[in-house]
Amino acid sequence: MREGGWVAGPEGQESGCGFSRIMDVETVLPKPSRQESPNVYWILNGCGFGQVCQTTYSTNTPQPMSSAQLLQNYYDAFNRHDHEGMLSLLTDDVVHGINQSGSEVGRDAFQHFLERMEASYSEQVEDLAIMISPDGTRAAAEFFIRGQYLKTDPGLPEANGQEYYLRIGAFFEIADGKIARVTNYYDLADWVRQVSR
Secondary structure (H helix, E strand, C coil): CCCCCECECCCCCECCCCHHHHCCHHHHCCCCCCCCCCCCEEEEECCCCCCCCEEEEECCCCCCCCHHHHHHHHHHHHHCCCHHHHHCCEEEEEEEECCCCCEEECHHHHHHHHHHHHHHEEEEEEEEEEEECCCCCEEEEEEEEEEEECCCCCCCCCCCCCEEEEEEEEEEEEECCEEEEEEEECCHHHHHHHHCC
8 A cells, every 4th residue: 555545456556446345445544543533534536446546534524314314313203202303304494284284384383283283192103114216305205103182183073092093195305405395194084083983
């Protein structure tokens, strides 16, 4: 290995880093000390078969989380009843499509919706499946909600602790690593039947 981060082949020849070589780079190159930066990421420049590999160090922040991880974090926060965690994953002008009830715009409106839901329902997402479009800007989720009806929601049947289990479909638009639209669909008539028994 030459100074400057060049990777030498087995016989001292400069070699390209194909996929089989990438995992070896950290073992060959000197790493910055912990004191230099707590967030050091390895970057491989010009690495292809038959090319010379050079490595550089970067302290830039990592790329935004994937769309799939974004939605997983959203539903994890939902199951923890972590409203702040959910809101942090939304754009300021998020569009919230409410099942059979129109839509609302903005993070403040979404927060008020969460507070109202928290007062009347205790719910957990189960059996979550997340699907992402190839460009990562649209997504869908299918899951079941297991819930308990705690306090009467105006316009709906009276609450007395009834339990329910519903299949939900949710659709998302994603922009700049955050949720820009979320629309939920479920069978309201089925929910009414379950809590009216």
